[in-house]
Amino acid sequence: DSGVTQTPKHLITATGQRVTLRCSPRSGDLSVYWYQQSLDQGLQFLIQYYNGEERAKGNILERFSAQQFPDLHSELNLSSLELGDSALYFCASSVAGGRQFGETQYFGPGTRLLVL
């Protein structure tokens, strides 16, 4: 158990809908990262928040947004869903900003999203 929790574990929805994925980092970790694992793109970084502020952005679609709340949990919002958004979404956390030598990212169990 990494200490990172994600809800829900599974989500089935229809095209055009909007969903929210939730992540709670390990106790004491300030950074939260979101990654997407799809069959054709592999594991890709979406976005990072550090202590409530956006720190780094990857190939995140404009239809997707995220935030980190004062209690450090994070939510990833996916809207106007398309079939191609079906994927495993992972949240990870680390103790600091992510650039320290040897800083480890701990991954949650993931949310499996299926868009029909």
Added chain:
Amino acid sequence: GIQVEQSPPDLILQEGANSTLRCNFSDSVNNLQWFHQNPWGQLINLFYIPSGTKQNGRLSATTVATERYSLLYISSSQTTDSGVYFCAVLNTGTASKLTFGTGTRLQVTL
């Protein structure tokens, strides 16, 4: 951006056999992590190893940062070792995202 290549892409072993998985990366790194993704999709941290050698039971890993590669050794493989093994790197001085390789899919048979 940094490129991460893993080999072999697929590996089939009989239970009890040993194996070596390789990860090559194209630039200097602040961190390197090995993961095992089990058949249920969970990503399990195996090692964080930006340099040097670490061992954990039947698994060990070595990273030679100056030559830009890392090796994961699995000894006396068991069926529970099946899954996909990913190497992921954190590029020095750039954004804090992990860049993942395409993985090695391991199947251990009886």
